Amino acid sequence: MNRKSAPDLINVNHLRVACSSCSLRELCLPAGLDLREMERVDRLVNRRRKLAHGEHLYRSGTPLAALYAIRSGFMKSCVLHDDGREQVAGFHMPGDLLGLDAISTGRHISDTVALEDTEVCEIPFPHLERLARELPSLHQQLNRVLSREIARDYGVMLLLGSMKAEERLAAFLLNLSQRFAARGYSALEFRLRMTREEIGSYLGLKLETISRVLSRLAQEGLIEVRHKNVKILDAEALRRMLSQR
Amino acid sequence: MNRKSAPDLINVNHLRVACSSCSLRELCLPAGLDLREMERVDRLVNRRRKLAHGEHLYRSGTPLAALYAIRSGFMKSCVLHDDGREQVAGFHMPGDLLGLDAISTGRHISDTVALEDTEVCEIPFPHLERLARELPSLHQQLNRVLSREIARDYGVMLLLGSMKAEERLAAFLLNLSQRFAARGYSALEFRLRMTREEIGSYLGLKLETISRVLSRLAQEGLIEVRHKNVKILDAEALRRMLSQR
């Protein structure tokens, strides 16, 4: 944004970071907005923030300053017990909107951490509220995003409350698969950015169980696992594990 | 409340159902609104609906027509597997707002059922959206309610993902206690409106386990259980079960 010559190059650079030219816009906050509206949302996003692997985006207890949209990278959110145990509440990928849990009290209730180098768009919350007041479709989209998170949470409850280890893993893998696909990545081959322990925490299981079940699924020919790389060989069979019985 | 003479009584009757005179207004949608704004919300609530014990308020898959605020009674929401297994996602009491999960897709994803005779205020969703556009504080309150539900869900994940049976029950009882207290009922003595099986489903346990753990807590002198009536004898000890360890 600071070059003097070659205005077209500058232009390209500018476009690259604008919502209107972001490949994630249909998944993210500006979904459903027209171009003029999207430009106004662009102006909200006054800062991008880079996080190194392992860095916190925010911590439980800190005041809500902004919502964040992931531009690239991968993150996890955890809720912590008083006693230090932690529960992974979700994994986040590009296009996901973070910080929603803090709106009600004005303080975050989870820790959100980068699982690889990550870039986020920072959307100052008071500005967002103000703009949402002016743009009904933005307001609507914010409601939808909040509600979508509630729906997702219900799915997690289902998983934690009434599925067996194998089913949980199958659901987990299919969910990742589907989300990668929605972002233009391969649905059938991807890299797990999180450790077995983090998967376990998310699924309410221990890391050894995750490891064993992955091995078992591999042995049965449903998937192929090489370290963090997973290939889904028989998505249909995974789906069957969820619906049947 | 059904006398024919005495117009002031009739008047009282009218007031009784207005948000502005509803004892739940600070927990419910109109929280934080001024009187003039609240009146406009009142006019949204064009219908009250009575549900008999066991009746559905809405079912998974049906289109979102309205949000509902519980005026009196008790309900549960369940998500269903393809195979029929059901997971209770939450219990609802007066002041709670229902139907939030449907905003994102326009269709309900849960079944919501009365656990005793229940009365709800019906808030047509399109009207609500329109009015929220005009009243910033209503808009804000809607966001807060949505976010509060997300925060609640995170708590449930913590519970399902990393607590043992005894801790889950303790958390469950303390949660009910706190919510009853917020509504002006006794925090220490209340009636469970749901069966052991429904508690079990909510907590990711089987009904026999619920029964056993309740018996154990009673034996240890932390609570007293007579059928569905629970008395909390040592809330501090219950709290300790959650934080310590």
Add this chain to the structure above:
DNA sequence: GGCCCGCCTTGATATAGGTCAAACCCGGGG
């Protein structure tokens, strides 16, 4: 008022997943 049926309790036994332990493997740094 009595009878049922749904709900609950309690016991005996089974098992999924947890715990503990050892060894491996890969990637990164020296």
Add this chain to the structure above:
DNA sequence: CCCCGGGTTTGACCTATATCAAGGCGGGCC
């Protein structure tokens, strides 16, 4: 190139909770 350490795999054993089974009891309905 080797070494080191985090993450992972795998095995043996253990335990919390599920499952199966048998009564009990209380509230609602006839």
